[in-house]
Amino acid sequence: MVIVEPYSSGNMLAPAFRQGGFSPCAVTLTGSSAPNPATLRLSDFDEHIAYDGGELGPLVDRLRALDPVAIVPGTxxxxxxxxxxxxxxxxxxxxxxxxxxxxxxxxxxxxxxAAAGLPTIRSLCTSDAGDALAWIAREGLSGRDLVVKPADSAGTDSVRFVPGGHELHAAVAELLGSTSRYGSRISEVLVQEHVKGVEYAVDTFSYEGRCTVNDVVRYHKVSSRRHMALYASMEILPMDAPGNDAVIGYVKAALDALGIRFGAAHTEVMVTEDGPMLIEVNARLSGGGHPWTCELATGDNSIDRMVRYVAGDRNIPDGYPLRLTTRVVFFSVRSAGTVSGIAGLDAIADLPSCYHLQVNLQDGDHVPETADIFDAQRLGAVVLAHGDPAQVAADHREVHRIAAGAGRPGGLTIDPNREGVQ
Structure with missing residues (x-):
């Protein structure tokens, strides 16, 4: 079983496939720079091949000799x-x-x-700031809020909010030629109309062109002075939650449009007053160890489904039962500084629904202003899980109170989820 770039949640693949009776092989790219290098565990693999990103032929020959049963991305x-x-x-x-x-x-x-006939956010992909200005004039977007982000990246890396479209030229020019979180030069950016709504993610496993749903997640993201779409919390919803049918139908159609026939996918959509619209499809596992959270909530995840399918199981369910209301709450900071009073966060572990508390800080650490999911993960997170949704909501409020008094002057930032928490 070949796993290409087994970082982030991808480091969960090798142990699962080994348990399923397969020999894991890692392929890593020598020219890339993973934003989370500590997640790579080469000791989990029987083979490791470093690939320089050049001619594919020699790598194909080496892998063909291993007779792989499947090849999937880790990140x-x-x-x-x-x-x-x-x-x-x-x-x-x-x-x-x-x-x-x-x-x-x-x-x-x-x-x-869009070519498949699905509604999409008005967008322009360009390598020229002047083209972006001409495009907003043609589209009648002058004076409208816009979003600028790299055309090839992930994890809210370098996403810029451009209120009223002011200083769009500067925002595009700033990104072009800069380096992404993944170590690559940003040569093209996506300029989009800023749409409002509720953001969802759908995690799926596809085989033989059939898409099965592992979970539907509702995000709550917030903005700071300089950054937008900062992860505040995410909750796995019941499969039959109101509105999920429209979201799932849109996601399945989008995966068909992108030719996804096998493997995991993590698709993010914004449900606007005009219906679901694609933010992006990630043709790989959701990051940050989310498959573990999915299994906690539902008893299953994309990795286990993949292992079962490769081992011969063709009875993969399309859908899931929600066993526990499960919410992940992220820490963030609104300004750079030195942290103190971290021990105060220990009280979170005593909350009835606290299933896991991860704090990656100690007093005296200097932290940057939180800009994306990678910064948030370096601070830590809380996983709340309980059979009673009201208990999870109450504990989320308590996490907010505890975090506000710990971490640094003004506390760590925890924004209560809009749904039933404030």
């Missing part, structure tokens, strides 16, 4: 090479080769989904 940087390798070595367990660019490049992704 964002593994999507493109895993796609290319699977198309050659395991074509029966591969995504549509002709749509490969649309699965890792946001501009091509939006275009492919």
């Amino acid at each position: 964002h940087t593994g999507v493109k090479p895993a796609d290319e390798l699977a198309a050659v070595l395991t074509p029966e367990l591969a995504n549509a080769p002709d749509l490969g660019p649309a699965r890792h490049h946001k501009g091509a992704m939006i275009a492919a989904v």
Whole structure:
């Protein structure tokens, strides 16, 4: 079993496949720079191949000698090479080769989904700040709020909010030529109309072109003075929660439009007053160890479904039971500084629904202003899980109170979820 770039949640794949009776092989890219390098555990693998990103032929030859049963990405940087390798070595367990660019490049992704007739956010992919200004004039978006982000990245990396479209030229020019969290040069950006609504994510496992739903997640994100879309909390919803049918239907159609036939996907959509609209599809596992959270809530996840399928199980359910109301609450800071009073966070562990408390800080640490999910994960998070949704909501409020008095002057920032928490 070949796992390309087994970082983040991708480090959960090798142990699961080994338990399922398979020998794991890691392929890592020497030219990439993972934003979470400590998550790589090469000791979990029987083989490790370092790939320099050049000619694919020698890598194909080495892997063919191992007779792989399947090839999957572990994180964002593994999507493109895993796609290319699977198309050659395991074509029966591969995504549509002709749509490969649309699965890792946001501009091509939006275009492919729009071509399938699905509603999408008005967008422009460009490498020229002047083109962006001309585009907003043509689209009648002058004076409207906009979003600018790299065309090829993930995890809210370098996402910029441009209120009223003012200083759009500067925002585009700032990103072009800079380096992403993944160590690559940003040569194109996506400029989009800023749409409002409720953000959802749907985690899926597909096989033989059939998409099965592992979970539906509702996000709560907030903005700071300089950054937007900061993760505050996320909650796994019941499969039959109101509105989920529309979200799931849209996601399945988007995955079809992108030629996803095998493997995990993490799809984010904004449900606006006009219905669901695609934010992005990630043709790999959800990051940050989310498959573990999914299993806590539902008893299953994308990894286990993948292992079962490769082992011969064709009875993979489309849907899930919600066993525990499960919410992940993220820490953040609104300004850089030195932290203190971290021991005060220990009280969170005593809350009735606290299933896991992760604090990656100690007094005296200097932390930057939280800019994206990678910064938030370096601070830590709380996993709340309980059979009673009211208990989870009450404990979320208590996490907010405790965090406000610990961490640094003004406390760590925890924004209560809008739904039944404030």
